[in-house]
Amino acid sequence: MENTYEIRYGRAVRIGVVVAFTIAAATGAFFRFGAAYGISAGLDLTNVRHAHTHLMHFAWVTPALFLLINVRLSQWTKRPAPGLSVLSTVAALVLGLVSYLPFLFVGYAPLDLGFASMPPSVVIAGLNMLAWYGYVVGYLQHTKGIDRPLFVSLFDAALLFMVLASLGAWGISIIVSLRLEGILWPTAMTHLFLDYFSEGWLLFGVLGLAAYGIPIPENKQKIAAAALWMLIAGTAVSFLLGMPKSLVSAPAQVLARIGGSMMAVGLVAMLLILWRSATGAWRVPFSFLVIKVVGLFIVSVTPLIWWSELFGERILYIHANLLGFVSLGIFAAFATVWPQSDTGARLWMNRAVILVVLSLVPLTSFWPSALRGPWMIYAVAWVALGPVIAGLYFLTSVRRAVPAAKRTPPGPFEDAV
Ligand code: HEM
16 A cells, blocks of 8 residues: 555545645634624624635645645655655644634733743744745655656745745834835835735636646647746736835836736636646536636726725625636546545635625626625625535535545555555
């Protein structure tokens, strides 16, 4: 039998990350009910939002991608994932889960421990990023000297942006501890972190999973390479679009718009390359990617629109991207790697996510005012329960998956029981 620790680890991490997704989705739903019905259970809704976003980023998408990258690289190299990659994946998941309660109850506020005063949430998030670095070292060991088809190059770019994003997070801590004046640098560092994380690490990582095993014909190799470089260059500067317009000089605004447009063009090329060969499970995430591309292109080329000045549209875009493309992409990758666990829960997840994203449309400025009303905030709250229920269903279906003993010999990372 293949390495037992890898088999157990694959199943345990998969369950752990979906537990995190379900709790984070329930936290998002709680925020919506809080806003609609005035329920807060003594919690500050700003902290509820922080707990939601941190759990999604640190305990759902990141360890899930770590796991799936390990699996795909093991299948490609025929070598098990290095112990450091495995350990870092588990550490990232555990630390991500542990930071949830501090974020929920105290947010970024420091706790007085008698001998020192510090924000526990930030300390745990810092430790979490050390696990990311551990993962990168393991990844470099795993990929040393191997061929680099498109999916490995996408993973390389993803991890590069993850490291760059973490530098933004350290930058914020340094600026705060040095008590530097002004808002330009803290804002720039915040966007460096958030945007390199979601537009770099998550986007490239999930595209890499989608590209695994897809042969790129000789005549499309150059297009794929050009699309990858356009995406990398565009992502490097487009974070400026998220900063308040008053903090971005006119030439930097032009650069940001060029970067956003390059990203959009690079994504269209990637979609054209991957769409036809992608299995059915990828069609829904790819459809959300199309929505993202359209949004990105409009924001980049329309002179009167500046990204950070839009609120409802931003929440819609963030969720079309992070929930529709990234999260459903991860569920699609689970279904491809572990088909025996793909028992219908993923289809319910797709439907629930489509409804959640649709429910955000009335919160945007392009929704006709004649159709607005208080119903919108109630609808958005009730619809938010869908992914929570689908997450619970997914967890029960992982448990019900066909026992490995009754199947053909397991490959790396398959279920042990
Ligand atoms: C599963 C269903 C989800 C629900 C019900 C949900 C709900 C919410 C809610 C209620 C907010 C606060 C909106 C506001 O301030 O008005 C929010 C913000 C946010 N969510 Fe989600 N969310 C979901 C999935 C996700 C996922 C999968 C991710 C990332 C992987 C994510 C990342 C974010 C981010 C980054 C923000 C902050 C946006 C901002 O203020 O700039 N969410 N979400």
